[in-house]
Amino acid sequence: MRNSFFLFFFLSLIGFAQPTVPTDYFSHPLDITMYLSGTFGELRNNHFHSGLDIRTQQREGLPVFAAADGYVSRINVQHFGYGKALYILHPNGYTTVYAHLQKYAGEIEEYVKKQQYHKESYEIQLYPEASVLPVKKGDLIGFSGNTGGSGGPHLHFEIRDGAQRPMNPMLFGIELKDDIPPIVNGLYAYPVGDSAHVNHNQNKSKIRLVKIKDGTYTTERIEAVGKIGFGIAAIDRLNGGTNQNGVYRITSQLNAKTSFDVRFDRFSFDETRYINRYIDYEHFRINRDRIQKLFRESSNPLSIIVEDFNDGFLEIQDTLDYSYTISVLDFAGNETTIIVPIHGKKGDVMIPKSEKKWTDVVYANYATSLTKGKFLVYFPIGALYEDAYLEINAQGDTIHLHKDEVPLHKSITLTADISQYAAEDREKLYIGLIRYRGAPRYVPSRRSGEKLSATLRNFGKYTIAQDVTPPRVTPVNFSEGKWMSNESFLKVRIDDSESGISAYRATINGKFILMEYEYKTKTLTYDFSDNVIQDAENNLKLVVIDNTGNSTTFETKFYRKPN
Numbered sequence: 001m002r003n004s005f006f007l008f009f010f011l012s013l014i015g016f017a018q019p020t021v022p023t024d025y026f027s028h029p030l031d032i033t034m035y036l037s038g039t040f041g042e043l044r045n046n047h048f049h050s051g052l053d054i055r056t057q058q059r060e061g062l063p064v065f066a067a068a069d070g071y072v073s074r075i076n077v078q079h080f081g082y083g084k085a086l087y088i089l090h091p092n093g094y095t096t097v098y099a100h101l102q103k104y105a106g107e108i109e110e111y112v113k114k115q116q117y118h119k120e121s122y123e124i125q126l127y128p129e130a131s132v133l134p135v136k137k138g139d140l141i142g143f144s145g146n147t148g149g150s151g152g153p154h155l156h157f158e159i160r161d162g163a164q165r166p167m168n169p170m171l172f173g174i175e176l177k178d179d180i181p182p183i184v185n186g187l188y189a190y191p192v193g194d195s196a197h198v199n200h201n202q203n204k205s206k207i208r209l210v211k212i213k214d215g216t217y218t219t220e221r222i223e224a225v226g227k228i229g230f231g232i233a234a235i236d237r238l239n240g241g242t243n244q245n246g247v248y249r250i251t252s253q254l255n256a257k258t259s260f261d262v263r264f265d266r267f268s269f270d271e272t273r274y275i276n277r278y279i280d281y282e283h284f285r286i287n288r289d290r291i292q293k294l295f296r297e298s299s300n301p302l303s304i305i306v307e308d309f310n311d312g313f314l315e316i317q318d319t320l321d322y323s324y325t326i327s328v329l330d331f332a333g334n335e336t337t338i339i340v341p342i343h344g345k346k347g348d349v350m351i352p353k354s355e356k357k358w359t360d361v362v363y364a365n366y367a368t369s370l371t372k373g374k375f376l377v378y379f380p381i382g383a384l385y386e387d388a389y390l391e392i393n394a395q396g397d398t399i400h401l402h403k404d405e406v407p408l409h410k411s412i413t414l415t416a417d418i419s420q421y422a423a424e425d426r427e428k429l430y431i432g433l434i435r436y437r438g439a440p441r442y443v444p445s446r447r448s449g450e451k452l453s454a455t456l457r458n459f460g461k462y463t464i465a466q467d468v469t470p471p472r473v474t475p476v477n478f479s480e481g482k483w484m485s486n487e488s489f490l491k492v493r494i495d496d497s498e499s500g501i502s503a504y505r506a507t508i509n510g511k512f513i514l515m516e517y518e519y520k521t522k523t524l525t526y527d528f529s530d531n532v533i534q535d536a537e538n539n540l541k542l543v544v545i546d547n548t549g550n551s552t553t554f555e556t557k558f559y560r561k562p563n
């Protein structure tokens with residue numbers, strides 16, 4: 001009896017060893033039933049999702065509460081990213097994060113505003129001492145919103161460990177109704193070895209799935225030989241939601257022995273960009289569908305891969321039979337299984353590997369500089385995950401830098417010779433990404449004499465562009481000479497059609513006013529309750545600068561009954 005209990009305990013430990021965490025410590029940060037629009041580890045652009053996206057009834061302004069006792073350890077206000085975010089450090093070492101807030105509550109809001117006025121900046125990073133803003137579990141800390149890089153009202157909620165690594169908040173005892181198993185959208189085979197094939201094809205191929213019963217699929221018997229791997233496109237759905245969420249765990253077995261085990265319990269922000277190595281990036285860029293590869297290639301240190309045998313690759317021998325099984329799980333334990341029978345068969349390869357061999361070779365483990373026309377491209381060590389042939393050529397002011405189908409892990413530097421431009425024109429130049437339509441998208445560019453350079457995170461077509469058009473400023477809720485006594489806010493629309501907004505500064509009667517910038521609506525908002533105004537007659541001055549230094553000064557006069 002005792003032995004079998006021990007054995008069971010041991011097996012469950014190695015088979016499903018979730019981190020040990022408190023499951024009754026944190027409470028729900030909203031006082032409504034929890035529905036999620038995003039799960040932990042979900043596959044996003046260039047990162048794994050680091051928290052839960054909690055639905056807020058399609059609106060802003062729901063009260064947000066501290067999930068446990070602690071103190072506000074960090075406040076971050078950014079135009080992009082997390083928007084208005086708040087971090088609480090708890091005595092047990094975990095940090096909870098609340099992002100995309102509409103505003104902070106009470107004393108916290110006052111504290112932030114004071115610092116923003118002091119620094120004369122909307123964007124701000126604060127690290128208050130423990131004694132400044134202590135909180136108790138359930139205290140009102142802010143209101144849910146849609147600030148920063150948020151695609152609709154919701155609360156982004158994170159739990160981080162003592163090393164600031166995001167953890168799956170579901171581990172902490174959050175209960176959600178979910179009886180829908182993960183949905184598999186595609187199974188793919190990857191012949192890897194030089195002489196390997198799958199169904200006599202040396203290229204990646206999609207394998208047709210045959211449903212046996214709900215949650216269980218099989219495939220026709222595959223003929224293969226050599227080193228191969230599999231990849232899977234899968235999503236999860238939650239009850240009461242229509243979102244395509246991330247799955248929690250994918251395991252694969254070859255003849256009942258674990259081949260690969262990926263689990264979204266915890267990761268670090270340092271490794272999140274390796275998602276571009278983990279998924280089939282080219283497939284994603286072409287099809288907008290993310291295949292998770294159930295094998296570990298070079299330059300993939302991801303810690304979400306908790307177990308693997310032979311890096312998840314299969315070595316299929318001629319004449320032998322194998323059973324390969326993939327199981328996809330959501331956090332509630334709902335499971336979808338795929339059984340892949342494989343028969344080892346040497347044979348004439350019918351479809352050879354189609355490889356494009358471009359002339360430029362860039363190595364993963366060496367720095368490389370390439371000169372093309374007036375451009376110099378510098379690849380640092382580790383810019384690429386693997387050595388690659390690239391198609392790089394320049395024509396006039398434009399450089400074709402391969403295609404955004406090969407991922408860049410580290411940024412590369414593009415430097416252009418701009419000596420043929422008149423000195424006074426150089427100031428307005430920038431490097432832009434050529435898109436399907438519209439002006440080239442500004443890439444942070446630096447000018448130094450006759451050189452213009454930019455740091456690029458993606459391949460694509462780039463050009464030297466010029467922006468001589470200053471930003472546009474349009475009042476939203478007032479006009480020259482208006483009485484504004486009944487208005488709570490002063491709203492101005494700012495827009496720049498080329499290089500984009502870089503900075504703005506507003507004053508009333510010479511005094512700085514805090515204007516909150518929402519890039520999605522291109523709006524600057526001043527809250528009259530900040531009480532900067534003391535006079536009836538008010539001169540508003542707003543200066544807006546774009547990324548090449550063109551500036552617009554907007555001045556107007558309005559009236560407001562003094563408080």
Ligand SMILES: [Zn+2]
Pocket residue numbers: 038049051052053155156157
């Ligand atoms: Zn989120």
